[in-house]
Amino acid sequence: MNLLKPPAPQVRPVPRPSRMLKHGERLLEPNVYVADLGGRLAVIKDYSRYRWTLLAPFARILVRREARVLRLLRGWRHAPALLGTIGGLALGMELVQGEPLDSDTLQAAGTQLFQQLRGAVASLHAAGITHNDLHASNILVCGTTPVLIDYASALRTPRWLRSLPLVRQLRRSDLANVFKMQQRLTGEGPTPQQAAALAEPTWVRALRDGWRRLYRVIKR
Numbered sequence: 001m002n003l004l005k006p007p008a009p010q011v012r013p014v015p016r017p018s019r020m021l022k023h024g025e026r027l028l029e030p031n032v033y034v035a036d037l038g039g040r041l042a043v044i045k046d047y048s049r050y051r052w053t054l055l056a057p058f059a060r061i062l063v064r065r066e067a068r069v070l071r072l073l074r075g076w077r078h079a080p081a082l083l084g085t086i087g088g089l090a091l092g093m094e095l096v097q098g099e100p101l102d103s104d105t106l107q108a109a110g111t112q113l114f115q116q117l118r119g120a121v122a123s124l125h126a127a128g129i130t131h132n133d134l135h136a137s138n139i140l141v142c143g144t145t146p147v148l149i150d151y152a153s154a155l156r157t158p159r160w161l162r163s164l165p166l167v168r169q170l171r172r173s174d175l176a177n178v179f180k181m182q183q184r185l186t187g188e189g190p191t192p193q194q195a196a197a198l199a200e201p202t203w204v205r206a207l208r209d210g211w212r213r214l215y216r217v218i219k220r
């Protein structure tokens with residue numbers, strides 16, 4: 001046996017797309033598509049165009065992080081089930097039979113939808129996870145149930161760090177995003193108590209503006 005011979009790379013081919021959901025065009029954006037994964041239809045988030053590039057380690061981290069959060073949320077009806085990772089640069093998850101949150105899906109689901117959504121975000125936070133990218137296209141309405149997708153930016157904080165100002169702010173920001181969607185789609189804003197709980201400290205506003213400017217430059 002030749003011990004110097006490098007082992008064959010363990011690259012499982014990613015499945016062939018049957019329906020494209022989103023072309024990754026910007027930096028570290030995955031291709032997202034529907035494909036057959038072991039006999040069942042799945043959604044694949046695929047970063048394999050970064051294989052053999054300097055960005056591959058970052059793409060692997062994104063896959064690992066999202067898979068880890070989905071694994072933690074297994075069995076929760078407000079998140080798709082993780083089906084597995086594929087070769088480190090792609091992950092497969094349950095295909096949610098729903099449509100993004102908009103005025104039509106809201107009308108079909110009924111006004112309880114936002115109450116459910118707030119409840120779902122509160123449970124996520126209670127599990128120590130912040131989503132950090134809550135907007136209408138990351139919420140699929142499945143019948144009357146909101147399903148939160150896209151955990152690429154999610155953060156899981158250990159229990160002993162959960163009362164840090166930054167982590168509290170991430171939770172506040174998730175809830176503020178829910179209220180923004182509610183305001184836009186129903187015209188109903190937060191109650192005065194809810195608004196007071198959501199108010200941002202000045203240091204947060206300064207940080208947020210800085211990050212937004214940087215993000216625009218990166219994504220350009």
Ligand SMILES: Nc1ncnc2c1ncn2[C@@H]1O[C@H](COP(=O)(O)OP(=O)(O)OP(=O)(O)O)[C@@H](O)[C@H]1O
Nearest residue numbers: 021022029030032043080094095096137149150152
């Ligand atoms: N599990 C799923 N079931 C059904 N549709 C999905 C699912 N996951 C993603 N999609 C669809 O694909 C679109 C893109 O997926 P996603 O939001 O995860 O990617 P992204 O925004 O490009 O990700 P990232 O923020 O990681 O760059 C979603 O807006 C949604 O329409």
Ligand SMILES: [Mg+2]
Nearest residue numbers: 137138149150
């Ligand atoms: Mg998204």
